[in-house]
Amino acid sequence: MGKMLYLMGKSSTGKDTVYRKLMEWKQLELKRVVPYTTRPIRLGESEGKEYHFTDDEGYELLVKQGKVIESRAYHTYHGLWRYFTVDDGEIDLRENNYLIIGTLESYVKTADYFGKEKVLPILLELNDGVRLQRALDRERKQENPRYQEMCRRYLADAEDFSEEKIAEAGIDKRFMNDDLERCIADIKEYVLKEL
Numbered sequence: 412m413g414k415m416l417y418l419m420g421k422s423s424t425g426k427d428t429v430y431r432k433l434m435e436w437k438q439l440e441l442k443r444v445v446p447y448t449t450r451p452i453r454l455g456e457s458e459g460k461e462y463h464f465t466d467d468e469g470y471e472l473l474v475k476q477g478k479v480i481e482s483r484a485y486h487t488y489h490g491l492w493r494y495f496t497v498d499d500g501e502i503d504l505r506e507n508n509y510l511i512i513g514t515l516e517s518y519v520k521t522a523d524y525f526g527k528e529k530v531l532p533i534l535l536e537l538n539d540g541v542r543l544q545r546a547l548d549r550e551r552k553q554e555n556p557r558y559q560e561m562c563r564r565y566l567a568d569a570e571d572f573s574e575e576k577i578a579e580a581g582i583d584k585r586f587m588n589d590d591l592e593r594c595i596a597d598i599k600e601y602v603l604k605e606l
Contacts, residue, residue, distance in 0.1 A: 415521070
């Protein structure tokens with residue numbers, strides 16, 4: 412039986428980098444779960460890699476078809492953006508192990524959908540000052556930097572990843588990402604114990 416490794420953390424904790432490193436882990440042969448979003452595509456992203464990009468009409472159609480596992484809506488500086496996971500036929504936990512990036516809220520809903528025993532939480536942490544600098548550095552590279560949205564996400568993280576919500580989600584293991592190689596090694600050790 413497979414597991415879904417659910418990678419989460421505040422913005423700029425290095426989720427994308429850790430994700431790429433874990434996808435290279437040959438021992439588990441992890442498959443990707445590509446989430447969906449209605450937000451605009453960023454520089455360097457491509458359809459079907461980081462996200463499936465759609466619009467509100469596409470989202471509503473998937474909801475109507477009963478395929479949306481979990482969904483989050485954010486009122487951003489640039490309008491309403493949705494992020495969601497879809498049961499689009501690509502997930503088979505009887506046969507495969509998967510890796511996905513999401514939020515604490517999306518982890519809880521996904522674990523409810525598939526069963527907590529099948530969804531393994533991996534919560535990344537990093538010093539807030541380092542996170543803010545990383546976010547600023549990334550945003551400066553964008554063709555049209557969205558600093559207001561960067562700040563909104565940074566501030567929202569304090570509530571979204573509050574100690575109370577982490578405890579309610581039943582997460583008791585965290586991974587500090589201030590040394591990437593050590594963080595990856597710790598995650599791999601944890602995953603192998605839980606499989």
